[in-house]
Amino acid sequence: MTIEELRIRIDELDRKLVELLSERARAAQRIGHLKAATSLPVYEPDREKIIYSNVRAANKGPLPDIELTHIYERIIDVMRALQRNELASERHAQAALHEGRPGHAAGAEDAQRQTSAAGQFTETPETGNEK
Numbered sequence: 743m744t745i746e747e748l749r750i751r752i753d754e755l756d757r758k759l760v761e762l763l764s765e766r767a768r769a770a771q772r773i774g775h776l777k778a779a780t781s782l783p784v785y786e787p788d789r790e791k792i793i794y795s796n797v798r799a800a801n802k803g804p805l806p807d808i809e810l811t812h813i814y815e816r817i818i819d820v821m822r823a824l825q826r827n828e829l830a831s832e833r834h835a836q837a838a839l840h841e842g843r844p845g846h847a848a849g850a851e852d853a854q855r856q857t858s859a860a861g862q863f864t865e866t867p868e869t870g871n872e873k
Contacts, residue, residue: 763817767824774825778832784825790818 743751777784797814798807805813 766817767821770821770825771828774828775832777825778829784822784829793818 774784776782794811794814797810801807801810
């Protein structure tokens with residue numbers, strides 16, 4: 743194969759990887775919803791160890807196990823962040839409903855609030871700089 747043919751193949755594989763990563767992300771979001779409903783934590787180190795073990799067991803090369811594990815560490819970090827963001831959005835919407843406000847109405851007020859280093863909410867101007 744020529745370099746151009748190999749690059750075309752890589753482009754095809756990249757599209758498939760994006761499709762699979764998106765499917766994985768949707769599954770992670772659904773798991774996040776179930777974790778919220780059952781009060782399970784987003785971070786589950788034992789489950790992550792199982793994933794790494796499964797990935798290494800499936801590895802036939804040419805990537806060394808350690809490099810493949812590094813790739814999966816990053817994938818899991820992103821999926822965990824996706825779950826946290828999804829759960830935060832759900833909590834925000836639920837809080838707004840409990841306060842009798844539409845889900846998005848609370849956003850304008852909350853955009854003005856930031857968490858300080860001590861964990862206290864402080865009002866901030868629209869620039870995001872503390873008053």
